[in-house]
Amino acid sequence: MTIGELEALLDMPRASIRFYEQEGFIHPKREANNYRDYSEEDADTLRKVKLLRQLGLSLEDIRQAQRGERPLAALLAEQEAALARQRADLDWAGQICHAMREDGVDFATLDAPRYLNRLNRPADQPGFFDLRSDAAPTVSHPWRRFFARSLDLGLCSLLWMAVCLFLFRWHPDNTWPIRLLNSYVAYGILLVLEPVLLCTWGYTPGKWIFGLAVRNPLGQKLTWGKAVDRTWGVFARGEGYGIPFYRLWRKYKCYRQCKDGEPEAWEEDTSYTIRDTRVRRCWGFVAARAALIGLSAFLALQSMLPIHRGPLTPEQYAANVNDMCRILDIQSYERMDAEGNWVDAPNSHVINLFGGSTPSHQLTVDEDGHVTGVCIEVEQLGGELVSGSTTQRSLAALAFAAAQRSYNGISWWSSGVLQAIESRRFDDYTLQAGDVTITQTVDVQGYDGLDGGNPLVLLPSEDGEAPYYHLVFTLEQTT
Structure with a gap:
């Protein structure tokens, strides 16, 4: 079955399904078109994982039970005891809340030490568990991601422009076929440069400006093969192979998916993180884009100088x-x-x-x-x-x-x-x-x-x- 069918069958977020696959709980087969084919055994395993996670067992505990390293009964006994402690803590916290309400406290006159002494327990005890936290890190900031990629593509266009102007001495016409040709050449440059940057730096210039980084599930930089697969995935699924109109449709679909907090198709085996969302990063992008435009204008003017300079024969x-x-x-x-x-x-x-x-x-x-x-x-x-x-x-x-x-x-x-x-x-x-x-x-x-x-x-x-x-x-x- 497809991931969409599995998602509907189990009522489990797609991101969680992919996350559990990355964690090694299931191993779907690959079809000829490279799509995953999930079996009934995979579905049954995910049901078990879903149940045990709802009970609060950690992924490592579930993994040990699946491998037979520890009996499930022993793990359940430990979890039962932990839940009892949590229940007692919650009951005690409920009693304190009731007492504070009976005392008629307000924020201005609240005697915090009095009630803290009565609690006498850590304030960061675990609460209820949400399955949505079981997902590889992704970045739900579609516009920041879009502008980061547009800057990277702009840099590749600038490289191609320099080659045209100074190596070929060709000033491309501003016609639709020429613009399409130039865009595909820029894509080609990006398909080569981006994997190199991802497996060496972990980010591209555009991603660096917005504080974005791409890693594998272990937090390490991508291998060359994974970086190439990811970049080609972006070109195919995110850019629609650069085909006019279809490209806009793919961008809209990816925008909606990112807005909903779901990882994109090319992020199945990677994690995407953002350091912060400070406004100064947006200003950094504006400055970089302005510099790109200025450099393009300078190259265009510089290319109008003669090929031979200085004293001439x-x-x-x-x-x-x-x-x-x-x-x-x-x-x-x-x-x-x-x-x-x-x-x-x-x-x-x-x-x-x-x-x-x-x-x-x-x-x-x-x-x-x-x-x-x-x-x-x-x-x-x-x-x-x-x-x-x-x-x-x-x-x-x-x-x-x-x-x-x-x-x-x-x-x-x-x-x-x-x-x-x-x-x-x-x-x-x-x-x-x-x-x-x-x-x-x-x-x-x-x-x-x-x-x-x-x-x-x-x-x-x-x-x-x-x-x-x-x-x-x-x-x-x-x-």
Whole structure:
């Protein structure tokens, strides 16, 4: 029979059934799907345990009787004598209560020593027994457990984010399939890391913040095998294998079970304890979550720096440009060579319908073979429209100016260099980006649109003046 059927048959809490199994009183068989199959012998044994526990016998006494180490009659005689002593104690306590009530005592004027002397017996004698205490320790704080696991999963997501950004140089799209993929990778990392932490520390970072610990019934750290089984159990029964909607249903079911004080399916062979429920642990979680968000933002900004930093060779400069093109998903049909020229990318079959070519990056190299300057020059004669695209200028700034070791992701973003380049497409200006001076000069004749501020394109004017456009954008190492 299943545990649910056994629970109904014996009117015994499921947690107690599992507890008695852990204590070795019953030994159910395992079916092919790994579910327990309880026999009539198991049910009969549990009836005996239930009866003897209701009579107040200890688990060790019942275990000795089951093994035949001590006669049950002798154990019952000892318990009968103990119950007689308890009954006498309770009768005496009842008499004292009656006397105090007859004396008309109240709390303010109560003469405690007078009545304590009459009692003259310990105040911590055992009282009535409740079967619900026969259960492996568990934690009936579903929200604390949920937030602890969410923090652990967030840490795994952060690890995967770092791998994507810095190893693969991949910025995942915020689409539903990509989010689902990322969540499963994070689960995979957790399925490996959590068992390692449980069998070495006994807790994960999230559990540590909330004062939670996982142990075996003897209070020891889990073995590797038990830790793996537990983590997979959480993934399967608690997270619903990460399947959308089904995952929410499983979380609700587990929430109700935890709220009712029953251990979860993956806790059958483990104990779950909580040190305390102080409010400061919740604040610790808030601080940890804020730190996680801040670190994620920092990694995202840091990943936008070029792969080669410090003094650059022409090859490294070109590699920086090509890397930024891939990250930003631009110029996919061209690649920059070590001369600063754009060439067709391998297997590229794009046809330029608008004519013209992408401007080269003219590199200045010192005697040590390092790039000390970059120049982009665009000149147009005739009546074509002029694009205000700042793509090439931004690429040069990212590949050269942002490569200075004095910059990190935050300081480069806050420098406002890229924003200034974008907002001043047709202006003359000079910017200082660390030790790099950025200069732009623009000569425009015969075009309309400059009165509008920062236009995206310039159109030839109709006043008859010959259109002419000349832009020189330079970056120079000043020290």
